[in-house]
Amino acid sequence: MSYDAGEVERLPRWPSYPPRGYLGQLEDECQVAFRSERSSLSLQDCNFYHTSVLRDTTVIPGAWDLRGVENSYLGNLEGLAGARVLELGPASGHLSFFMEDKGASVVSFEVGFDRSIDLLPSIPRTDMRAERAQVMSSAVMAVNNSWWYLHKDRSSSAKMVYGNIYEMPGDLGVFDAAIFGSILLHLRDPFMALEEATRRTTRSVVVTEPYYEELDGEGANVMRFAPESGNRGISTLWWNLTPGAVANMLDRLGFDVAETTHYTVKHHLGHHLDQEPVDLRMFTVVGTRPS
Ligand SMILES: C[S@@+](CC[C@H](N)C(=O)[O-])C[C@H]1O[C@@H](n2cnc3c(N)ncnc32)[C@H](O)[C@@H]1O
DSSP: OOOOHHHHHHSOOSSOOOOGGGTTTTSHHHHHHHHHHTTTOOGGGOOOSBOEEOTTOOEEOOSEEOTTTHHHHTTTOOOOTTOEEEEEOOTTOHHHHHHHHTTOEEEEEEOOTTOOOOOBOOSSOOOHHHHHHHHIIIIIHHHHHHHHHHHHHTTOOOEEEESBTTBOOTTOOOEEEEEEESOGGGOSOHHHHHHHHHTTEEEEEEEEEEOOGGGOOTTOOOEEEOOOTTOOSOBOOOEEEOHHHHHHHHHHTTOEEEEEEEEEEEEOGGGOTTSOOEEEEEEEEEEEOOO
16 A cells, blocks of 8 residues: 555545445435545555556556456346446446446445455354455455546546445435346355345346356256365355356346356456466346336
């Protein structure tokens, strides 16, 4: 981190007190406050999850390079122009800004304030409160800083809301589409998160996940608990999902699933940017509310 002591006081911290019920975050006053708290961020304060391109054409490498595959990653979702979109877990925001460029009004939802990402416990068990504080105040905040860095660089109008993905603030309103890009694998309860977002979604839900061929096949409906028994360290990887499992969940939530898109994405395994990226297989399922 490169800021001086005065700035440390101004940068958001984790944990911090949320507004009551996490309400009011979409109001201009709150978005302006979020923005100004982060207005002095430098590149050193950021961790770029996505390969990102600044307005001056500088390319900042990230572990995931979605450039050129955005449409596939979003399941070739149509009608972004004029749509109100809820994006769950934007990381550095490559998709937030892509959708905004297509004319969508984007609300991105992240963990923050006093909420943490879901961590699998380690064995032997360590102090999970300390682990959470460590992960949130370093890794997650640095990635979120990159969203705000790009937001400023692009003069974006996308909005950010923080809170509990399983009980989202009651004043978010209604969305045309909800986007779950590579997040269900990181959630203790993927179905609950889907239910929570889709109950305020009128048209489409997009779910993108890594593809595991060995789990798939005719009629496969599998959600595998991901941790391997030999790996007992702190982890955020909960599930490996098949397209069939996602389609089944969306069906139960009242969405029709017509098509699954398969493609590859360039990814630096283990987020080791010094190593060559691999082509990682992914799938996207789009659910549509019957008219
Ligand atoms: C693997 S990244 C995916 C980024 C982006 N959606 C994409 O597809 O490229 C997961 C994102 O979900 C967020 N996330 C993870 N657990 C979360 C939780 N419990 N509640 C809200 N956001 C969460 C992370 O902070 C991160 O922004």
